[in-house]
Amino acid sequence: MSTQKAEFKTLKQAGNLGELSAPLDFLLLILSSPSGAGKTTLTRKLLETFPDLHFSVSHTTRKPRANEIDGRDYHFVDRAEFERLAGAHGFVEWAEVHGNLYGTCLAEIERAKAEGKSGMIFDIDYQGARQIRAKLPEVAGVFILPPSMAELERRLRGRASETEEVVQRRFRAAMREIEHYALFDYVLVNDDLESAFATLRGIILAERARRIRKAHIAELLLRS
Numbered sequence: 001m002s003t004q005k006a007e008f009k010t011l012k013q014a015g016n017l018g019e020l021s022a023p024l025d026f027l028l029l030i031l032s033s034p035s036g037a038g039k040t041t042l043t044r045k046l047l048e049t050f051p052d053l054h055f056s057v058s059h060t061t062r063k064p065r066a067n068e069i070d071g072r073d074y075h076f077v078d079r080a081e082f083e084r085l086a087g088a089h090g091f092v093e094w095a096e097v098h099g100n101l102y103g104t105c106l107a108e109i110e111r112a113k114a115e116g117k118s119g120m121i122f123d124i125d126y127q128g129a130r131q132i133r134a135k136l137p138e139v140a141g142v143f144i145l146p147p148s149m150a151e152l153e154r155r156l157r158g159r160a161s162e163t164e165e166v167v168q169r170r171f172r173a174a175m176r177e178i179e180h181y182a183l184f185d186y187v188l189v190n191d192d193l194e195s196a197f198a199t200l201r202g203i204i205l206a207e208r209a210r211r212i213r214k215a216h217i218a219e220l221l222l223r224s
Protein backbone atom coordinates (compact mmCIF):
# COMPACT_ATOMS: atom_id res chain seq x y z
CA MET A 1 0.00 0.00 0.00
CA SER A 2 1.37 3.47 -0.89
CA THR A 3 2.24 5.80 1.99
CA GLN A 4 -0.51 8.18 0.92
CA LYS A 5 -3.04 5.39 0.78
CA ALA A 6 -2.03 4.19 4.24
CA GLU A 7 -2.30 7.73 5.56
CA PHE A 8 -5.81 8.08 4.21
CA LYS A 9 -6.80 4.72 5.62
CA THR A 10 -5.74 5.84 9.09
CA LEU A 11 -7.49 9.18 8.56
CA LYS A 12 -10.69 7.54 7.41
CA GLN A 13 -10.71 5.20 10.38
CA ALA A 14 -10.03 8.00 12.84
CA GLY A 15 -12.16 10.60 11.05
CA ASN A 16 -11.59 14.28 11.62
CA LEU A 17 -12.40 14.16 15.31
CA GLY A 18 -9.51 12.00 16.41
CA GLU A 19 -10.61 9.91 19.35
CA LEU A 20 -14.17 11.08 18.94
CA SER A 21 -14.24 9.54 15.45
CA ALA A 22 -16.66 10.97 12.88
CA PRO A 23 -16.87 10.99 9.08
CA LEU A 24 -14.08 12.92 7.34
CA ASP A 25 -16.57 15.42 5.96
CA PHE A 26 -18.20 16.18 9.33
CA LEU A 27 -18.37 19.98 9.73
CA LEU A 28 -17.38 21.59 13.03
CA LEU A 29 -18.21 25.28 13.06
CA ILE A 30 -17.70 27.77 15.88
CA LEU A 31 -19.75 30.96 15.83
CA SER A 32 -18.50 33.49 18.33
CA SER A 33 -19.05 37.19 18.96
CA PRO A 34 -19.31 39.83 21.62
CA SER A 35 -22.73 39.68 23.27
CA GLY A 36 -25.36 41.41 21.13
CA ALA A 37 -23.54 41.22 17.77
CA GLY A 38 -26.12 38.77 16.39
CA LYS A 39 -24.81 35.21 16.67
CA THR A 40 -28.05 33.77 18.05
CA THR A 41 -30.05 35.44 15.24
CA LEU A 42 -27.63 34.15 12.58
CA THR A 43 -27.51 30.66 14.13
CA ARG A 44 -31.30 30.35 14.05
CA LYS A 45 -31.36 31.29 10.36
CA LEU A 46 -28.55 28.81 9.66
CA LEU A 47 -30.40 25.94 11.30
CA GLU A 48 -33.47 26.66 9.15
CA THR A 49 -31.35 26.60 5.99
CA PHE A 50 -29.19 23.63 6.99
CA PRO A 51 -31.38 21.24 9.01
CA ASP A 52 -28.64 18.62 8.73
CA LEU A 53 -26.48 20.67 11.12
CA HIS A 54 -26.78 20.05 14.85
CA PHE A 55 -26.79 22.97 17.28
CA SER A 56 -24.59 22.16 20.24
CA VAL A 57 -26.70 22.91 23.32
CA SER A 58 -24.35 24.13 26.04
CA HIS A 59 -24.68 23.79 29.79
CA THR A 60 -24.78 27.05 31.71
CA THR A 61 -25.24 28.39 35.23
CA ARG A 62 -26.84 31.57 33.78
CA LYS A 63 -30.54 32.06 34.52
CA PRO A 64 -32.84 31.51 31.52
CA ARG A 65 -34.18 34.57 29.64
CA ALA A 66 -37.95 34.84 29.13
CA ASN A 67 -37.81 33.46 25.57
CA GLU A 68 -35.39 30.61 26.29
CA ILE A 69 -36.30 26.94 26.65
CA ASP A 70 -34.32 24.47 28.76
CA GLY A 71 -32.81 21.79 26.51
CA ARG A 72 -33.29 23.87 23.32
CA ASP A 73 -31.23 27.01 24.01
CA TYR A 74 -29.18 25.75 26.94
CA HIS A 75 -29.18 23.08 29.60
CA PHE A 76 -29.70 25.35 32.62
CA VAL A 77 -27.95 23.90 35.67
CA ASP A 78 -26.73 25.12 39.04
CA ARG A 79 -23.05 25.55 39.90
CA ALA A 80 -22.87 22.24 41.80
CA GLU A 81 -24.14 20.27 38.79
CA PHE A 82 -21.81 22.16 36.45
CA GLU A 83 -18.81 21.45 38.67
CA ARG A 84 -19.79 17.79 38.92
CA LEU A 85 -19.81 17.52 35.10
CA ALA A 86 -16.50 19.39 34.80
CA GLY A 87 -14.92 17.08 37.39
CA ALA A 88 -16.17 14.00 35.58
CA HIS A 89 -14.52 15.25 32.33
CA GLY A 90 -17.98 15.67 30.81
CA PHE A 91 -16.97 18.86 28.95
CA VAL A 92 -14.93 19.21 25.76
CA GLU A 93 -14.41 22.81 26.83
CA TRP A 94 -15.77 25.18 29.43
CA ALA A 95 -15.20 28.76 30.56
CA GLU A 96 -16.46 31.54 32.79
CA VAL A 97 -18.09 34.28 30.71
CA HIS A 98 -19.71 37.46 32.14
CA GLY A 99 -19.73 35.84 35.62
CA ASN A 100 -21.46 32.60 34.59
CA LEU A 101 -20.10 29.16 33.67
CA TYR A 102 -20.68 27.74 30.19
CA GLY A 103 -19.55 24.40 28.77
CA THR A 104 -19.91 22.02 25.83
CA CYS A 105 -20.65 18.41 26.77
CA LEU A 106 -18.95 15.57 24.93
CA ALA A 107 -22.41 14.03 24.71
CA GLU A 108 -23.46 16.80 22.28
CA ILE A 109 -20.96 15.59 19.67
CA GLU A 110 -22.07 12.00 20.22
CA ARG A 111 -25.70 13.08 19.81
CA ALA A 112 -24.99 14.86 16.51
CA LYS A 113 -23.31 11.74 15.15
CA ALA A 114 -26.01 9.38 16.46
CA GLU A 115 -28.67 11.51 14.73
CA GLY A 116 -26.74 11.24 11.45
CA LYS A 117 -26.09 15.00 11.24
CA SER A 118 -23.43 16.19 8.82
CA GLY A 119 -21.91 18.69 11.21
CA MET A 120 -22.45 20.90 14.20
CA ILE A 121 -22.43 24.52 15.30
CA PHE A 122 -20.87 25.67 18.56
CA ASP A 123 -22.04 29.05 19.88
CA ILE A 124 -19.18 29.60 22.32
CA ASP A 125 -16.84 32.38 23.43
CA TYR A 126 -13.19 32.84 22.43
CA GLN A 127 -11.88 30.88 25.46
CA GLY A 128 -13.97 27.87 24.43
CA ALA A 129 -12.93 28.36 20.78
CA ARG A 130 -9.29 28.16 21.84
CA GLN A 131 -9.87 24.91 23.78
CA ILE A 132 -11.87 23.25 20.98
CA ARG A 133 -9.28 24.21 18.39
CA ALA A 134 -6.54 22.61 20.49
CA LYS A 135 -8.50 19.34 20.63
CA LEU A 136 -10.14 19.35 17.20
CA PRO A 137 -7.86 21.18 14.74
CA GLU A 138 -10.34 20.62 11.87
CA VAL A 139 -12.76 23.10 13.41
CA ALA A 140 -13.63 26.29 11.46
CA GLY A 141 -14.24 29.49 13.39
CA VAL A 142 -16.29 32.57 12.51
CA PHE A 143 -16.09 35.72 14.64
CA ILE A 144 -19.12 37.96 14.23
CA LEU A 145 -18.69 41.71 14.73
CA PRO A 146 -21.18 44.55 14.95
CA PRO A 147 -20.76 47.38 12.38
CA SER A 148 -19.87 49.78 15.25
CA MET A 149 -19.68 49.85 19.04
CA ALA A 150 -22.64 52.27 19.15
CA GLU A 151 -24.75 49.76 17.20
CA LEU A 152 -23.60 46.97 19.55
CA GLU A 153 -24.83 48.99 22.52
CA ARG A 154 -28.15 49.65 20.75
CA ARG A 155 -28.62 45.94 20.04
CA LEU A 156 -27.74 44.92 23.61
CA ARG A 157 -30.31 47.40 24.98
CA GLY A 158 -32.87 46.65 22.26
CA ARG A 159 -32.99 43.00 23.26
CA ALA A 160 -34.43 44.16 26.60
CA SER A 161 -33.68 40.79 28.19
CA GLU A 162 -31.12 41.99 30.72
CA THR A 163 -30.75 44.62 33.41
CA GLU A 164 -28.78 47.80 32.68
CA GLU A 165 -25.93 46.46 34.84
CA VAL A 166 -25.70 43.28 32.75
CA VAL A 167 -25.83 45.30 29.50
CA GLN A 168 -22.96 47.50 30.73
CA ARG A 169 -20.90 44.51 31.81
CA ARG A 170 -21.32 42.79 28.43
CA PHE A 171 -20.57 45.99 26.55
CA ARG A 172 -17.35 46.54 28.54
CA ALA A 173 -16.30 42.93 27.86
CA ALA A 174 -16.79 43.39 24.10
CA MET A 175 -13.53 45.32 23.54
CA ARG A 176 -11.50 42.65 25.34
CA GLU A 177 -13.23 39.88 23.37
CA ILE A 178 -12.61 41.56 20.01
CA GLU A 179 -8.87 41.49 20.70
CA HIS A 180 -9.04 37.70 20.25
CA TYR A 181 -10.23 37.84 16.63
CA ALA A 182 -7.08 36.05 15.40
CA LEU A 183 -8.30 32.78 16.94
CA PHE A 184 -10.88 32.63 14.13
CA ASP A 185 -10.62 31.86 10.42
CA TYR A 186 -13.23 34.43 9.39
CA VAL A 187 -14.39 37.80 10.70
CA LEU A 188 -17.94 38.61 9.63
CA VAL A 189 -19.49 42.05 10.09
CA ASN A 190 -23.19 41.70 10.84
CA ASP A 191 -24.44 45.01 9.45
CA ASP A 192 -27.30 44.13 7.11
CA LEU A 193 -28.64 40.79 8.37
CA GLU A 194 -29.40 39.33 4.94
CA SER A 195 -25.94 40.06 3.51
CA ALA A 196 -24.21 38.78 6.66
CA PHE A 197 -26.29 35.63 6.38
CA ALA A 198 -25.40 35.21 2.68
CA THR A 199 -21.68 35.41 3.58
CA LEU A 200 -22.10 32.92 6.41
CA ARG A 201 -23.91 30.53 4.09
CA GLY A 202 -20.99 30.89 1.64
CA ILE A 203 -18.50 30.08 4.40
CA ILE A 204 -20.39 26.89 5.24
CA LEU A 205 -20.54 25.78 1.61
CA ALA A 206 -16.81 26.42 1.18
CA GLU A 207 -15.88 24.64 4.43
CA ARG A 208 -18.01 21.69 3.35
CA ALA A 209 -16.30 21.58 -0.03
CA ARG A 210 -12.92 21.44 1.72
CA ARG A 211 -13.99 18.46 3.80
CA ILE A 212 -15.73 16.64 0.98
CA ARG A 213 -12.50 16.92 -1.03
CA LYS A 214 -10.64 14.90 1.59
CA ALA A 215 -13.44 12.36 1.93
CA HIS A 216 -13.60 11.85 -1.88
CA ILE A 217 -9.87 11.27 -2.15
CA ALA A 218 -9.94 8.81 0.74
CA GLU A 219 -12.80 6.97 -0.98
CA LEU A 220 -11.02 6.86 -4.35
CA LEU A 221 -7.68 5.75 -2.96
CA LEU A 222 -9.14 3.10 -0.73
CA ARG A 223 -11.31 1.62 -3.51
CA SER A 224 -8.40 1.29 -5.93
Ligand SMILES: Nc1nc2c(ncn2[C@@H]2O[C@H](COP(=O)(O)OP(=O)(O)O)[C@@H](O)[C@H]2O)c(=O)[nH]1
Binds near residue numbers: 032033095097127
Ligand atom coordinates in the same frame (compact mmCIF):
# COMPACT_ATOMS: atom_id res chain seq x y z
N1 LIG B 1 -16.85 28.66 26.30
C1 LIG B 1 -18.15 28.61 26.12
N2 LIG B 1 -18.85 29.73 25.88
C2 LIG B 1 -20.18 29.62 25.68
C3 LIG B 1 -20.86 28.39 25.69
N3 LIG B 1 -22.18 28.61 25.48
C4 LIG B 1 -22.31 29.94 25.30
N4 LIG B 1 -21.11 30.56 25.41
C5 LIG B 1 -20.79 31.99 25.26
O1 LIG B 1 -21.14 32.69 26.43
C6 LIG B 1 -21.41 34.05 26.08
C7 LIG B 1 -22.70 34.50 26.73
O2 LIG B 1 -23.78 33.76 26.18
P1 LIG B 1 -25.25 34.20 26.51
O3 LIG B 1 -25.37 34.41 27.98
O4 LIG B 1 -26.21 33.23 25.91
O5 LIG B 1 -25.41 35.61 25.83
P2 LIG B 1 -25.22 36.06 24.31
O6 LIG B 1 -23.86 36.68 24.25
O7 LIG B 1 -26.31 37.00 24.11
O8 LIG B 1 -25.29 34.85 23.43
C8 LIG B 1 -21.43 34.08 24.56
O9 LIG B 1 -20.17 34.59 24.12
C9 LIG B 1 -21.59 32.64 24.16
O10 LIG B 1 -21.03 32.37 22.88
C10 LIG B 1 -20.08 27.20 25.95
O11 LIG B 1 -20.56 26.08 25.99
N5 LIG B 1 -18.75 27.38 26.16
Ligand SMILES: Nc1ncnc2c1ncn2[C@@H]1O[C@H](COP(=O)(O)OP(=O)(O)O)[C@@H](O)[C@H]1O
Binds near residue numbers: 156191
Ligand atom coordinates in the same frame (compact mmCIF):
# COMPACT_ATOMS: atom_id res chain seq x y z
N1 LIG C 1 -28.04 42.62 11.34
C1 LIG C 1 -28.80 43.07 12.34
N2 LIG C 1 -29.34 44.30 12.27
C2 LIG C 1 -30.09 44.80 13.31
N3 LIG C 1 -30.37 44.12 14.45
C3 LIG C 1 -29.83 42.88 14.58
C4 LIG C 1 -29.03 42.29 13.55
N4 LIG C 1 -28.64 41.06 13.95
C5 LIG C 1 -29.19 40.87 15.18
N5 LIG C 1 -29.91 41.95 15.55
C6 LIG C 1 -30.62 42.19 16.83
O1 LIG C 1 -29.63 42.46 17.83
C7 LIG C 1 -30.00 41.88 19.08
C8 LIG C 1 -28.88 40.95 19.55
O2 LIG C 1 -28.82 39.81 18.67
P1 LIG C 1 -28.54 38.33 19.19
O3 LIG C 1 -28.67 37.44 18.03
O4 LIG C 1 -29.34 38.06 20.41
O5 LIG C 1 -26.98 38.50 19.59
P2 LIG C 1 -25.97 37.54 20.35
O6 LIG C 1 -26.51 36.15 20.30
O7 LIG C 1 -24.67 37.68 19.62
O8 LIG C 1 -25.88 38.07 21.75
C9 LIG C 1 -31.33 41.15 18.87
O9 LIG C 1 -32.39 42.00 19.31
C10 LIG C 1 -31.38 40.95 17.34
O10 LIG C 1 -32.71 40.93 16.86
